[in-house]
Amino acid sequence: MLSEDTFRNLMAGVCGPVTIVTTTDGQVPFGVTVSSFASLSLAPPMISVALDHRSGLLPAILSTERFGVNVLGSDHDRIAITFAQRGADRFAGVPWQFDNDLPRLTDAPGWLACHLHQAIDAGDHILLLGEVKAAETRTAAPLVYGYRTFGTHSAYANRP
DSSP states (O other), X not given: OOOHXXXXXXXXXXXXXXXXXXXXXXXXXXXXXXXXXXXEEETTEEEEEEEETTOSXXXXXXXXXXXXXXXXXXXXXXXXXXXXXXXXXXXXXXXEEEETTEEEETTOSEEEEEEEEEEEEETTEEEEEEEEEEEEEOOOOBOEEETTEEEOOHHHHTOO
16 A cells, blocks of 8 residues: 555655635635646636645635636745745735735736636545636746745746
8 A cells, every 4th residue: 555655755756836826705815825736628728726625725715616826936935935834924025916806916927817616525635626717927937846845947947
């Protein structure tokens, strides 16, 4: 039988994009760092994110059926760490605004406003399938997470 540590160590070597997933109850912004983000479909445009069952963000997303995805750039490792900490005032000192009635990190190079299409129970996580209703992007070296550390796509970071 595969041990949890063996699987965790194997998956640590699989680099993933780093995002901040957000929502709001109408006034209070909520957000958390998520590296389990992927493109799912072009027609309609859909993405997936996975949140731990214990995530404080999850009940708010399930209630509002809306969430935002801020795709971080290589210089956003401090923001990713802040949004990964429990109990922190995550939005303090981070430039953000409402966009499509969702909290958007102003400096993030990628932004998606999503409607919750489906929530799927997946072990100790919930897989959220989101239909993308609005998106913006600007070219920037991406922030990735691998071997339990933040970095970037090295060849892209070195391009002029």
